[in-house]
Amino acid sequence: MSEITCKCGHVNPEGTELCLSCGRALTTDAEEKKTSDVMRYEGMARRSQTYNGSIIDKVWNFFSSVKVGVWLIVITLSASALGTIFPQVLFISPLEAPEVYYEERYGVAGEIYYILGFHDLYNSWWYLLLIAAIGTSIIIASLDRVIPLYKALKHQRVNRHASFMKRQRIYTEYPLYSSDTFSKIKDGLRNKRYRIREEDGNLLAEKGRFSRWGPYVNHTGLIIFLIGAMLRFVPGMYVDEVMWIREGETMAIPGTDQEYFLKSEGFTVETYDADEDKEVFGATIDRVGAIAKNFQTDAILLKREDGVAGDSSNLVEVEEHPIRVNQPFKFDNFALYQVDFRQGEFRSMSFNLVQKESGDSFGPFEIDLTQPEDEYQLDDDHRVELMGYYPDFSGFENGEPQSPSPVPNNPAFLFKLFSPEHPDGEVAFIAIQQNLEPLGENDYQLSFNGVETRDVSGLTVRKDLTLWILALGGAIFMIGVVQGAYWNHRRVWVKRTEEGGMLVSGHTNKNWFGLRKDLEAAFTNTGLEQPKDQHEQNLNKVSAGGAKEEENRDTTS
């Protein structure tokens, strides 16, 4: 490694721009750069600015560039916006086929959207790659800077070379140095809570250095967050299941390996009532109609004590708990959410067996539509046998009744009716609004006697063991941003020259207004004018429309 020896005798590592000891510019390049650019990392050697030989160097330099980082961010945000033009596939009903949905609704634009894969943009490989690139960039850019910065700030010298002082944005040369003025400035800065270091009549006052670590702290938080988000894909960390549970039903909670069961005691929907609830709501209720007030499943959590999976005989009640929107029911890393419901599902139907001629009626009997029995005995002589049950009857195919699902949306039954007249039974097919006697005219028929309905709750079962990592990342991020944004790193140098004069300069990483105010306070009692902000002066010189000094400043990547 080639080292650079400064005029002051200090030996600096390769790549250093400002001497670590006295602050002289070490290269002509550094001399020509704007002060704010050199000062950003204290003129320290950074890996990315020093090596560019191997592939590793090139990758390192690529990702450590803020220019690249900003491009990655801008591309990601533009891509994210694309994903909101049409609804993402996860928001369209699962009953719709995406390949026709987009074209049907949005025409050619929709078709292109679908073909390009924008309908599932946030899960696309290239979107995830962008996020990964941002993550990599954050890590490398931070490492590239934080270590040199830490070293530079730790080894700061009090006395700097005059050229260093002159290059600062806030700088003034005073013809006379007096120890009285010096101590007044010192006290003034101390009152502003600067930490003071003094050496042979020279001064370094500094405050808020910790704010320089803000970006690195917040980037650490972001990385922790991203790691947390990746951990979701580790088996066992994340459960996302749906369960539909009927009133009165007990069922195993999916995702819990049959360890936990849930019993629904009932589902309730409430709406606001213009009379009962606050009067002021009346106008809205009149305008938009009924407004939902509450969706609630009253549930009992049960736990299987022992026995094999699927065996629900050894259930012990753990807790009774309502599940409402915004009030999930939490237990053992799991949470149950009220997300959906179906009202008025058929629960049971009841019938009477009627002798057509006499009108004599036997029964009634009730069929539980989720657990129908094989046979219903009505009295000593009359009984009904259930030969076939089609809960979601959709029609006949080759003479066979069809039921595409086990949900009792449209129950149909094939019965055999036994009576003293017909000890071998008569066959009847019964569905809603349908009464068939497939094997010829019967003497008996079933008459519909009533139906009971019940509600079904749609619950989401969630376990997410990554949450605490995400929360940790988020908290660290917040601490970091606040640290970097609400505090600034301000420094003031006072140097006694050999000619008996005094140089004062100041630097801050942001908020120059605040630094100027500090200096104003420190200089009020000295009788001297406060040090000047060169930038401010330059700016006042240029007339309106001419302040283009920020052109071509993109020197530090």
Place this chain on the structure above:
Amino acid sequence: MTQLASLSSTLLYVAFVLYLIATAFFAGSIKSKKHTNQTGKNRWATIAITITIIGFVSQLGYFITRWIASGHAPLSNLFEFITFFGMMLIAAFIIIYFIYRAHVLGVFALPIALLIIAYSSMFPRDISPLIPALQSDWLAIHVSTVAAGEAILAISFVAGLIYLLKDVDLAKKGKQTFWLEAVLFSLVIVVGFIAATTTSQITGYESEFSHINTEGNEDVAEYHLPALVIPHQGELVTENRFASPVEMPAIVNASRLNTVIWSIMVGTVLYLLTRLIFRRSISALLQPLVRKVNLNLMDEVGYRSVLIGFPVFTLGGLVFAMIWAQIAWTRFWGWDPKEVWALITWLFYAAFLHLRLSRGWEGNRSAWLAVIGFAIIMFNLVAVNLIIAGLHSYA
């Protein structure tokens, strides 16, 4: 309770008028001869900020009384949210004012807040009950923090606008001159919207169209302005009302599009009128107000407000949002359009900070970024709610 609700409306109205008066005083303060246009005491400015603060207190009164009347934080529909955003803008302005004492900020910040509050009152103002998804303390926590963060970020737009009005050389025709005028033009469109909607509210214009919606079902669309475009297979059902023959496809909300067209038309007419009367662009018209502005100070105010606003926005728009989403919707993130646009806003301001800190984008460029940032915020506030409806689409 109904009395309290009407007291609440009155307080909001009072606040509105006070902001209007305060704007005039701020304008007076920068015209005054003794004025250096920067810091320091100035009688006009002292009166102006006092009136602003009284107005703020009155608006706070609106907020609190409405809260009591409805039993929940009034942040649950577009009217309430946007009004609150306007109030936070005033609060952010007051804070920044006391740091920098730049009177010129008031001349621009207050009218923008006025515009926002007027805009909000174009939406239904009834006190509505909360649907189950909104029944959570997180509603108030999340929404108010987002509004505060966005309002502080909006101050950087105000500072940026002032910066550009002075910095851009209007004598030269160029991109900057054009876009600056475009930004101001879009503010006039908002005025157009308010004018058109208010007129229709006063005259009580209403017409209804039966039409076929996206699901292929019959539906009714309500219009409050004469229909320049009609819904898919729309049929006018109200008598004696205007209906153009221009029919929209089913995916377009024709009634809303109609309002947009009216706003642009009225706004354009207003814009052309000012140009005819004053024979100057609006930028040129406003330029005398900023002649004495210290560009460096405006640049700092802009950066500072982003620095203060960014963490607040992150907290409200991402952290609190995720916490609530986890409780209400079972997952902390779900790529809902509103969530995505909050992410976009956040990424944008992150890019702003990086460009500024590491690439030295100060002054003019930073001011333009602040303008774009505000455009993104407004897009999320207005367009995403009205056009891209997701879980967040309030009433």
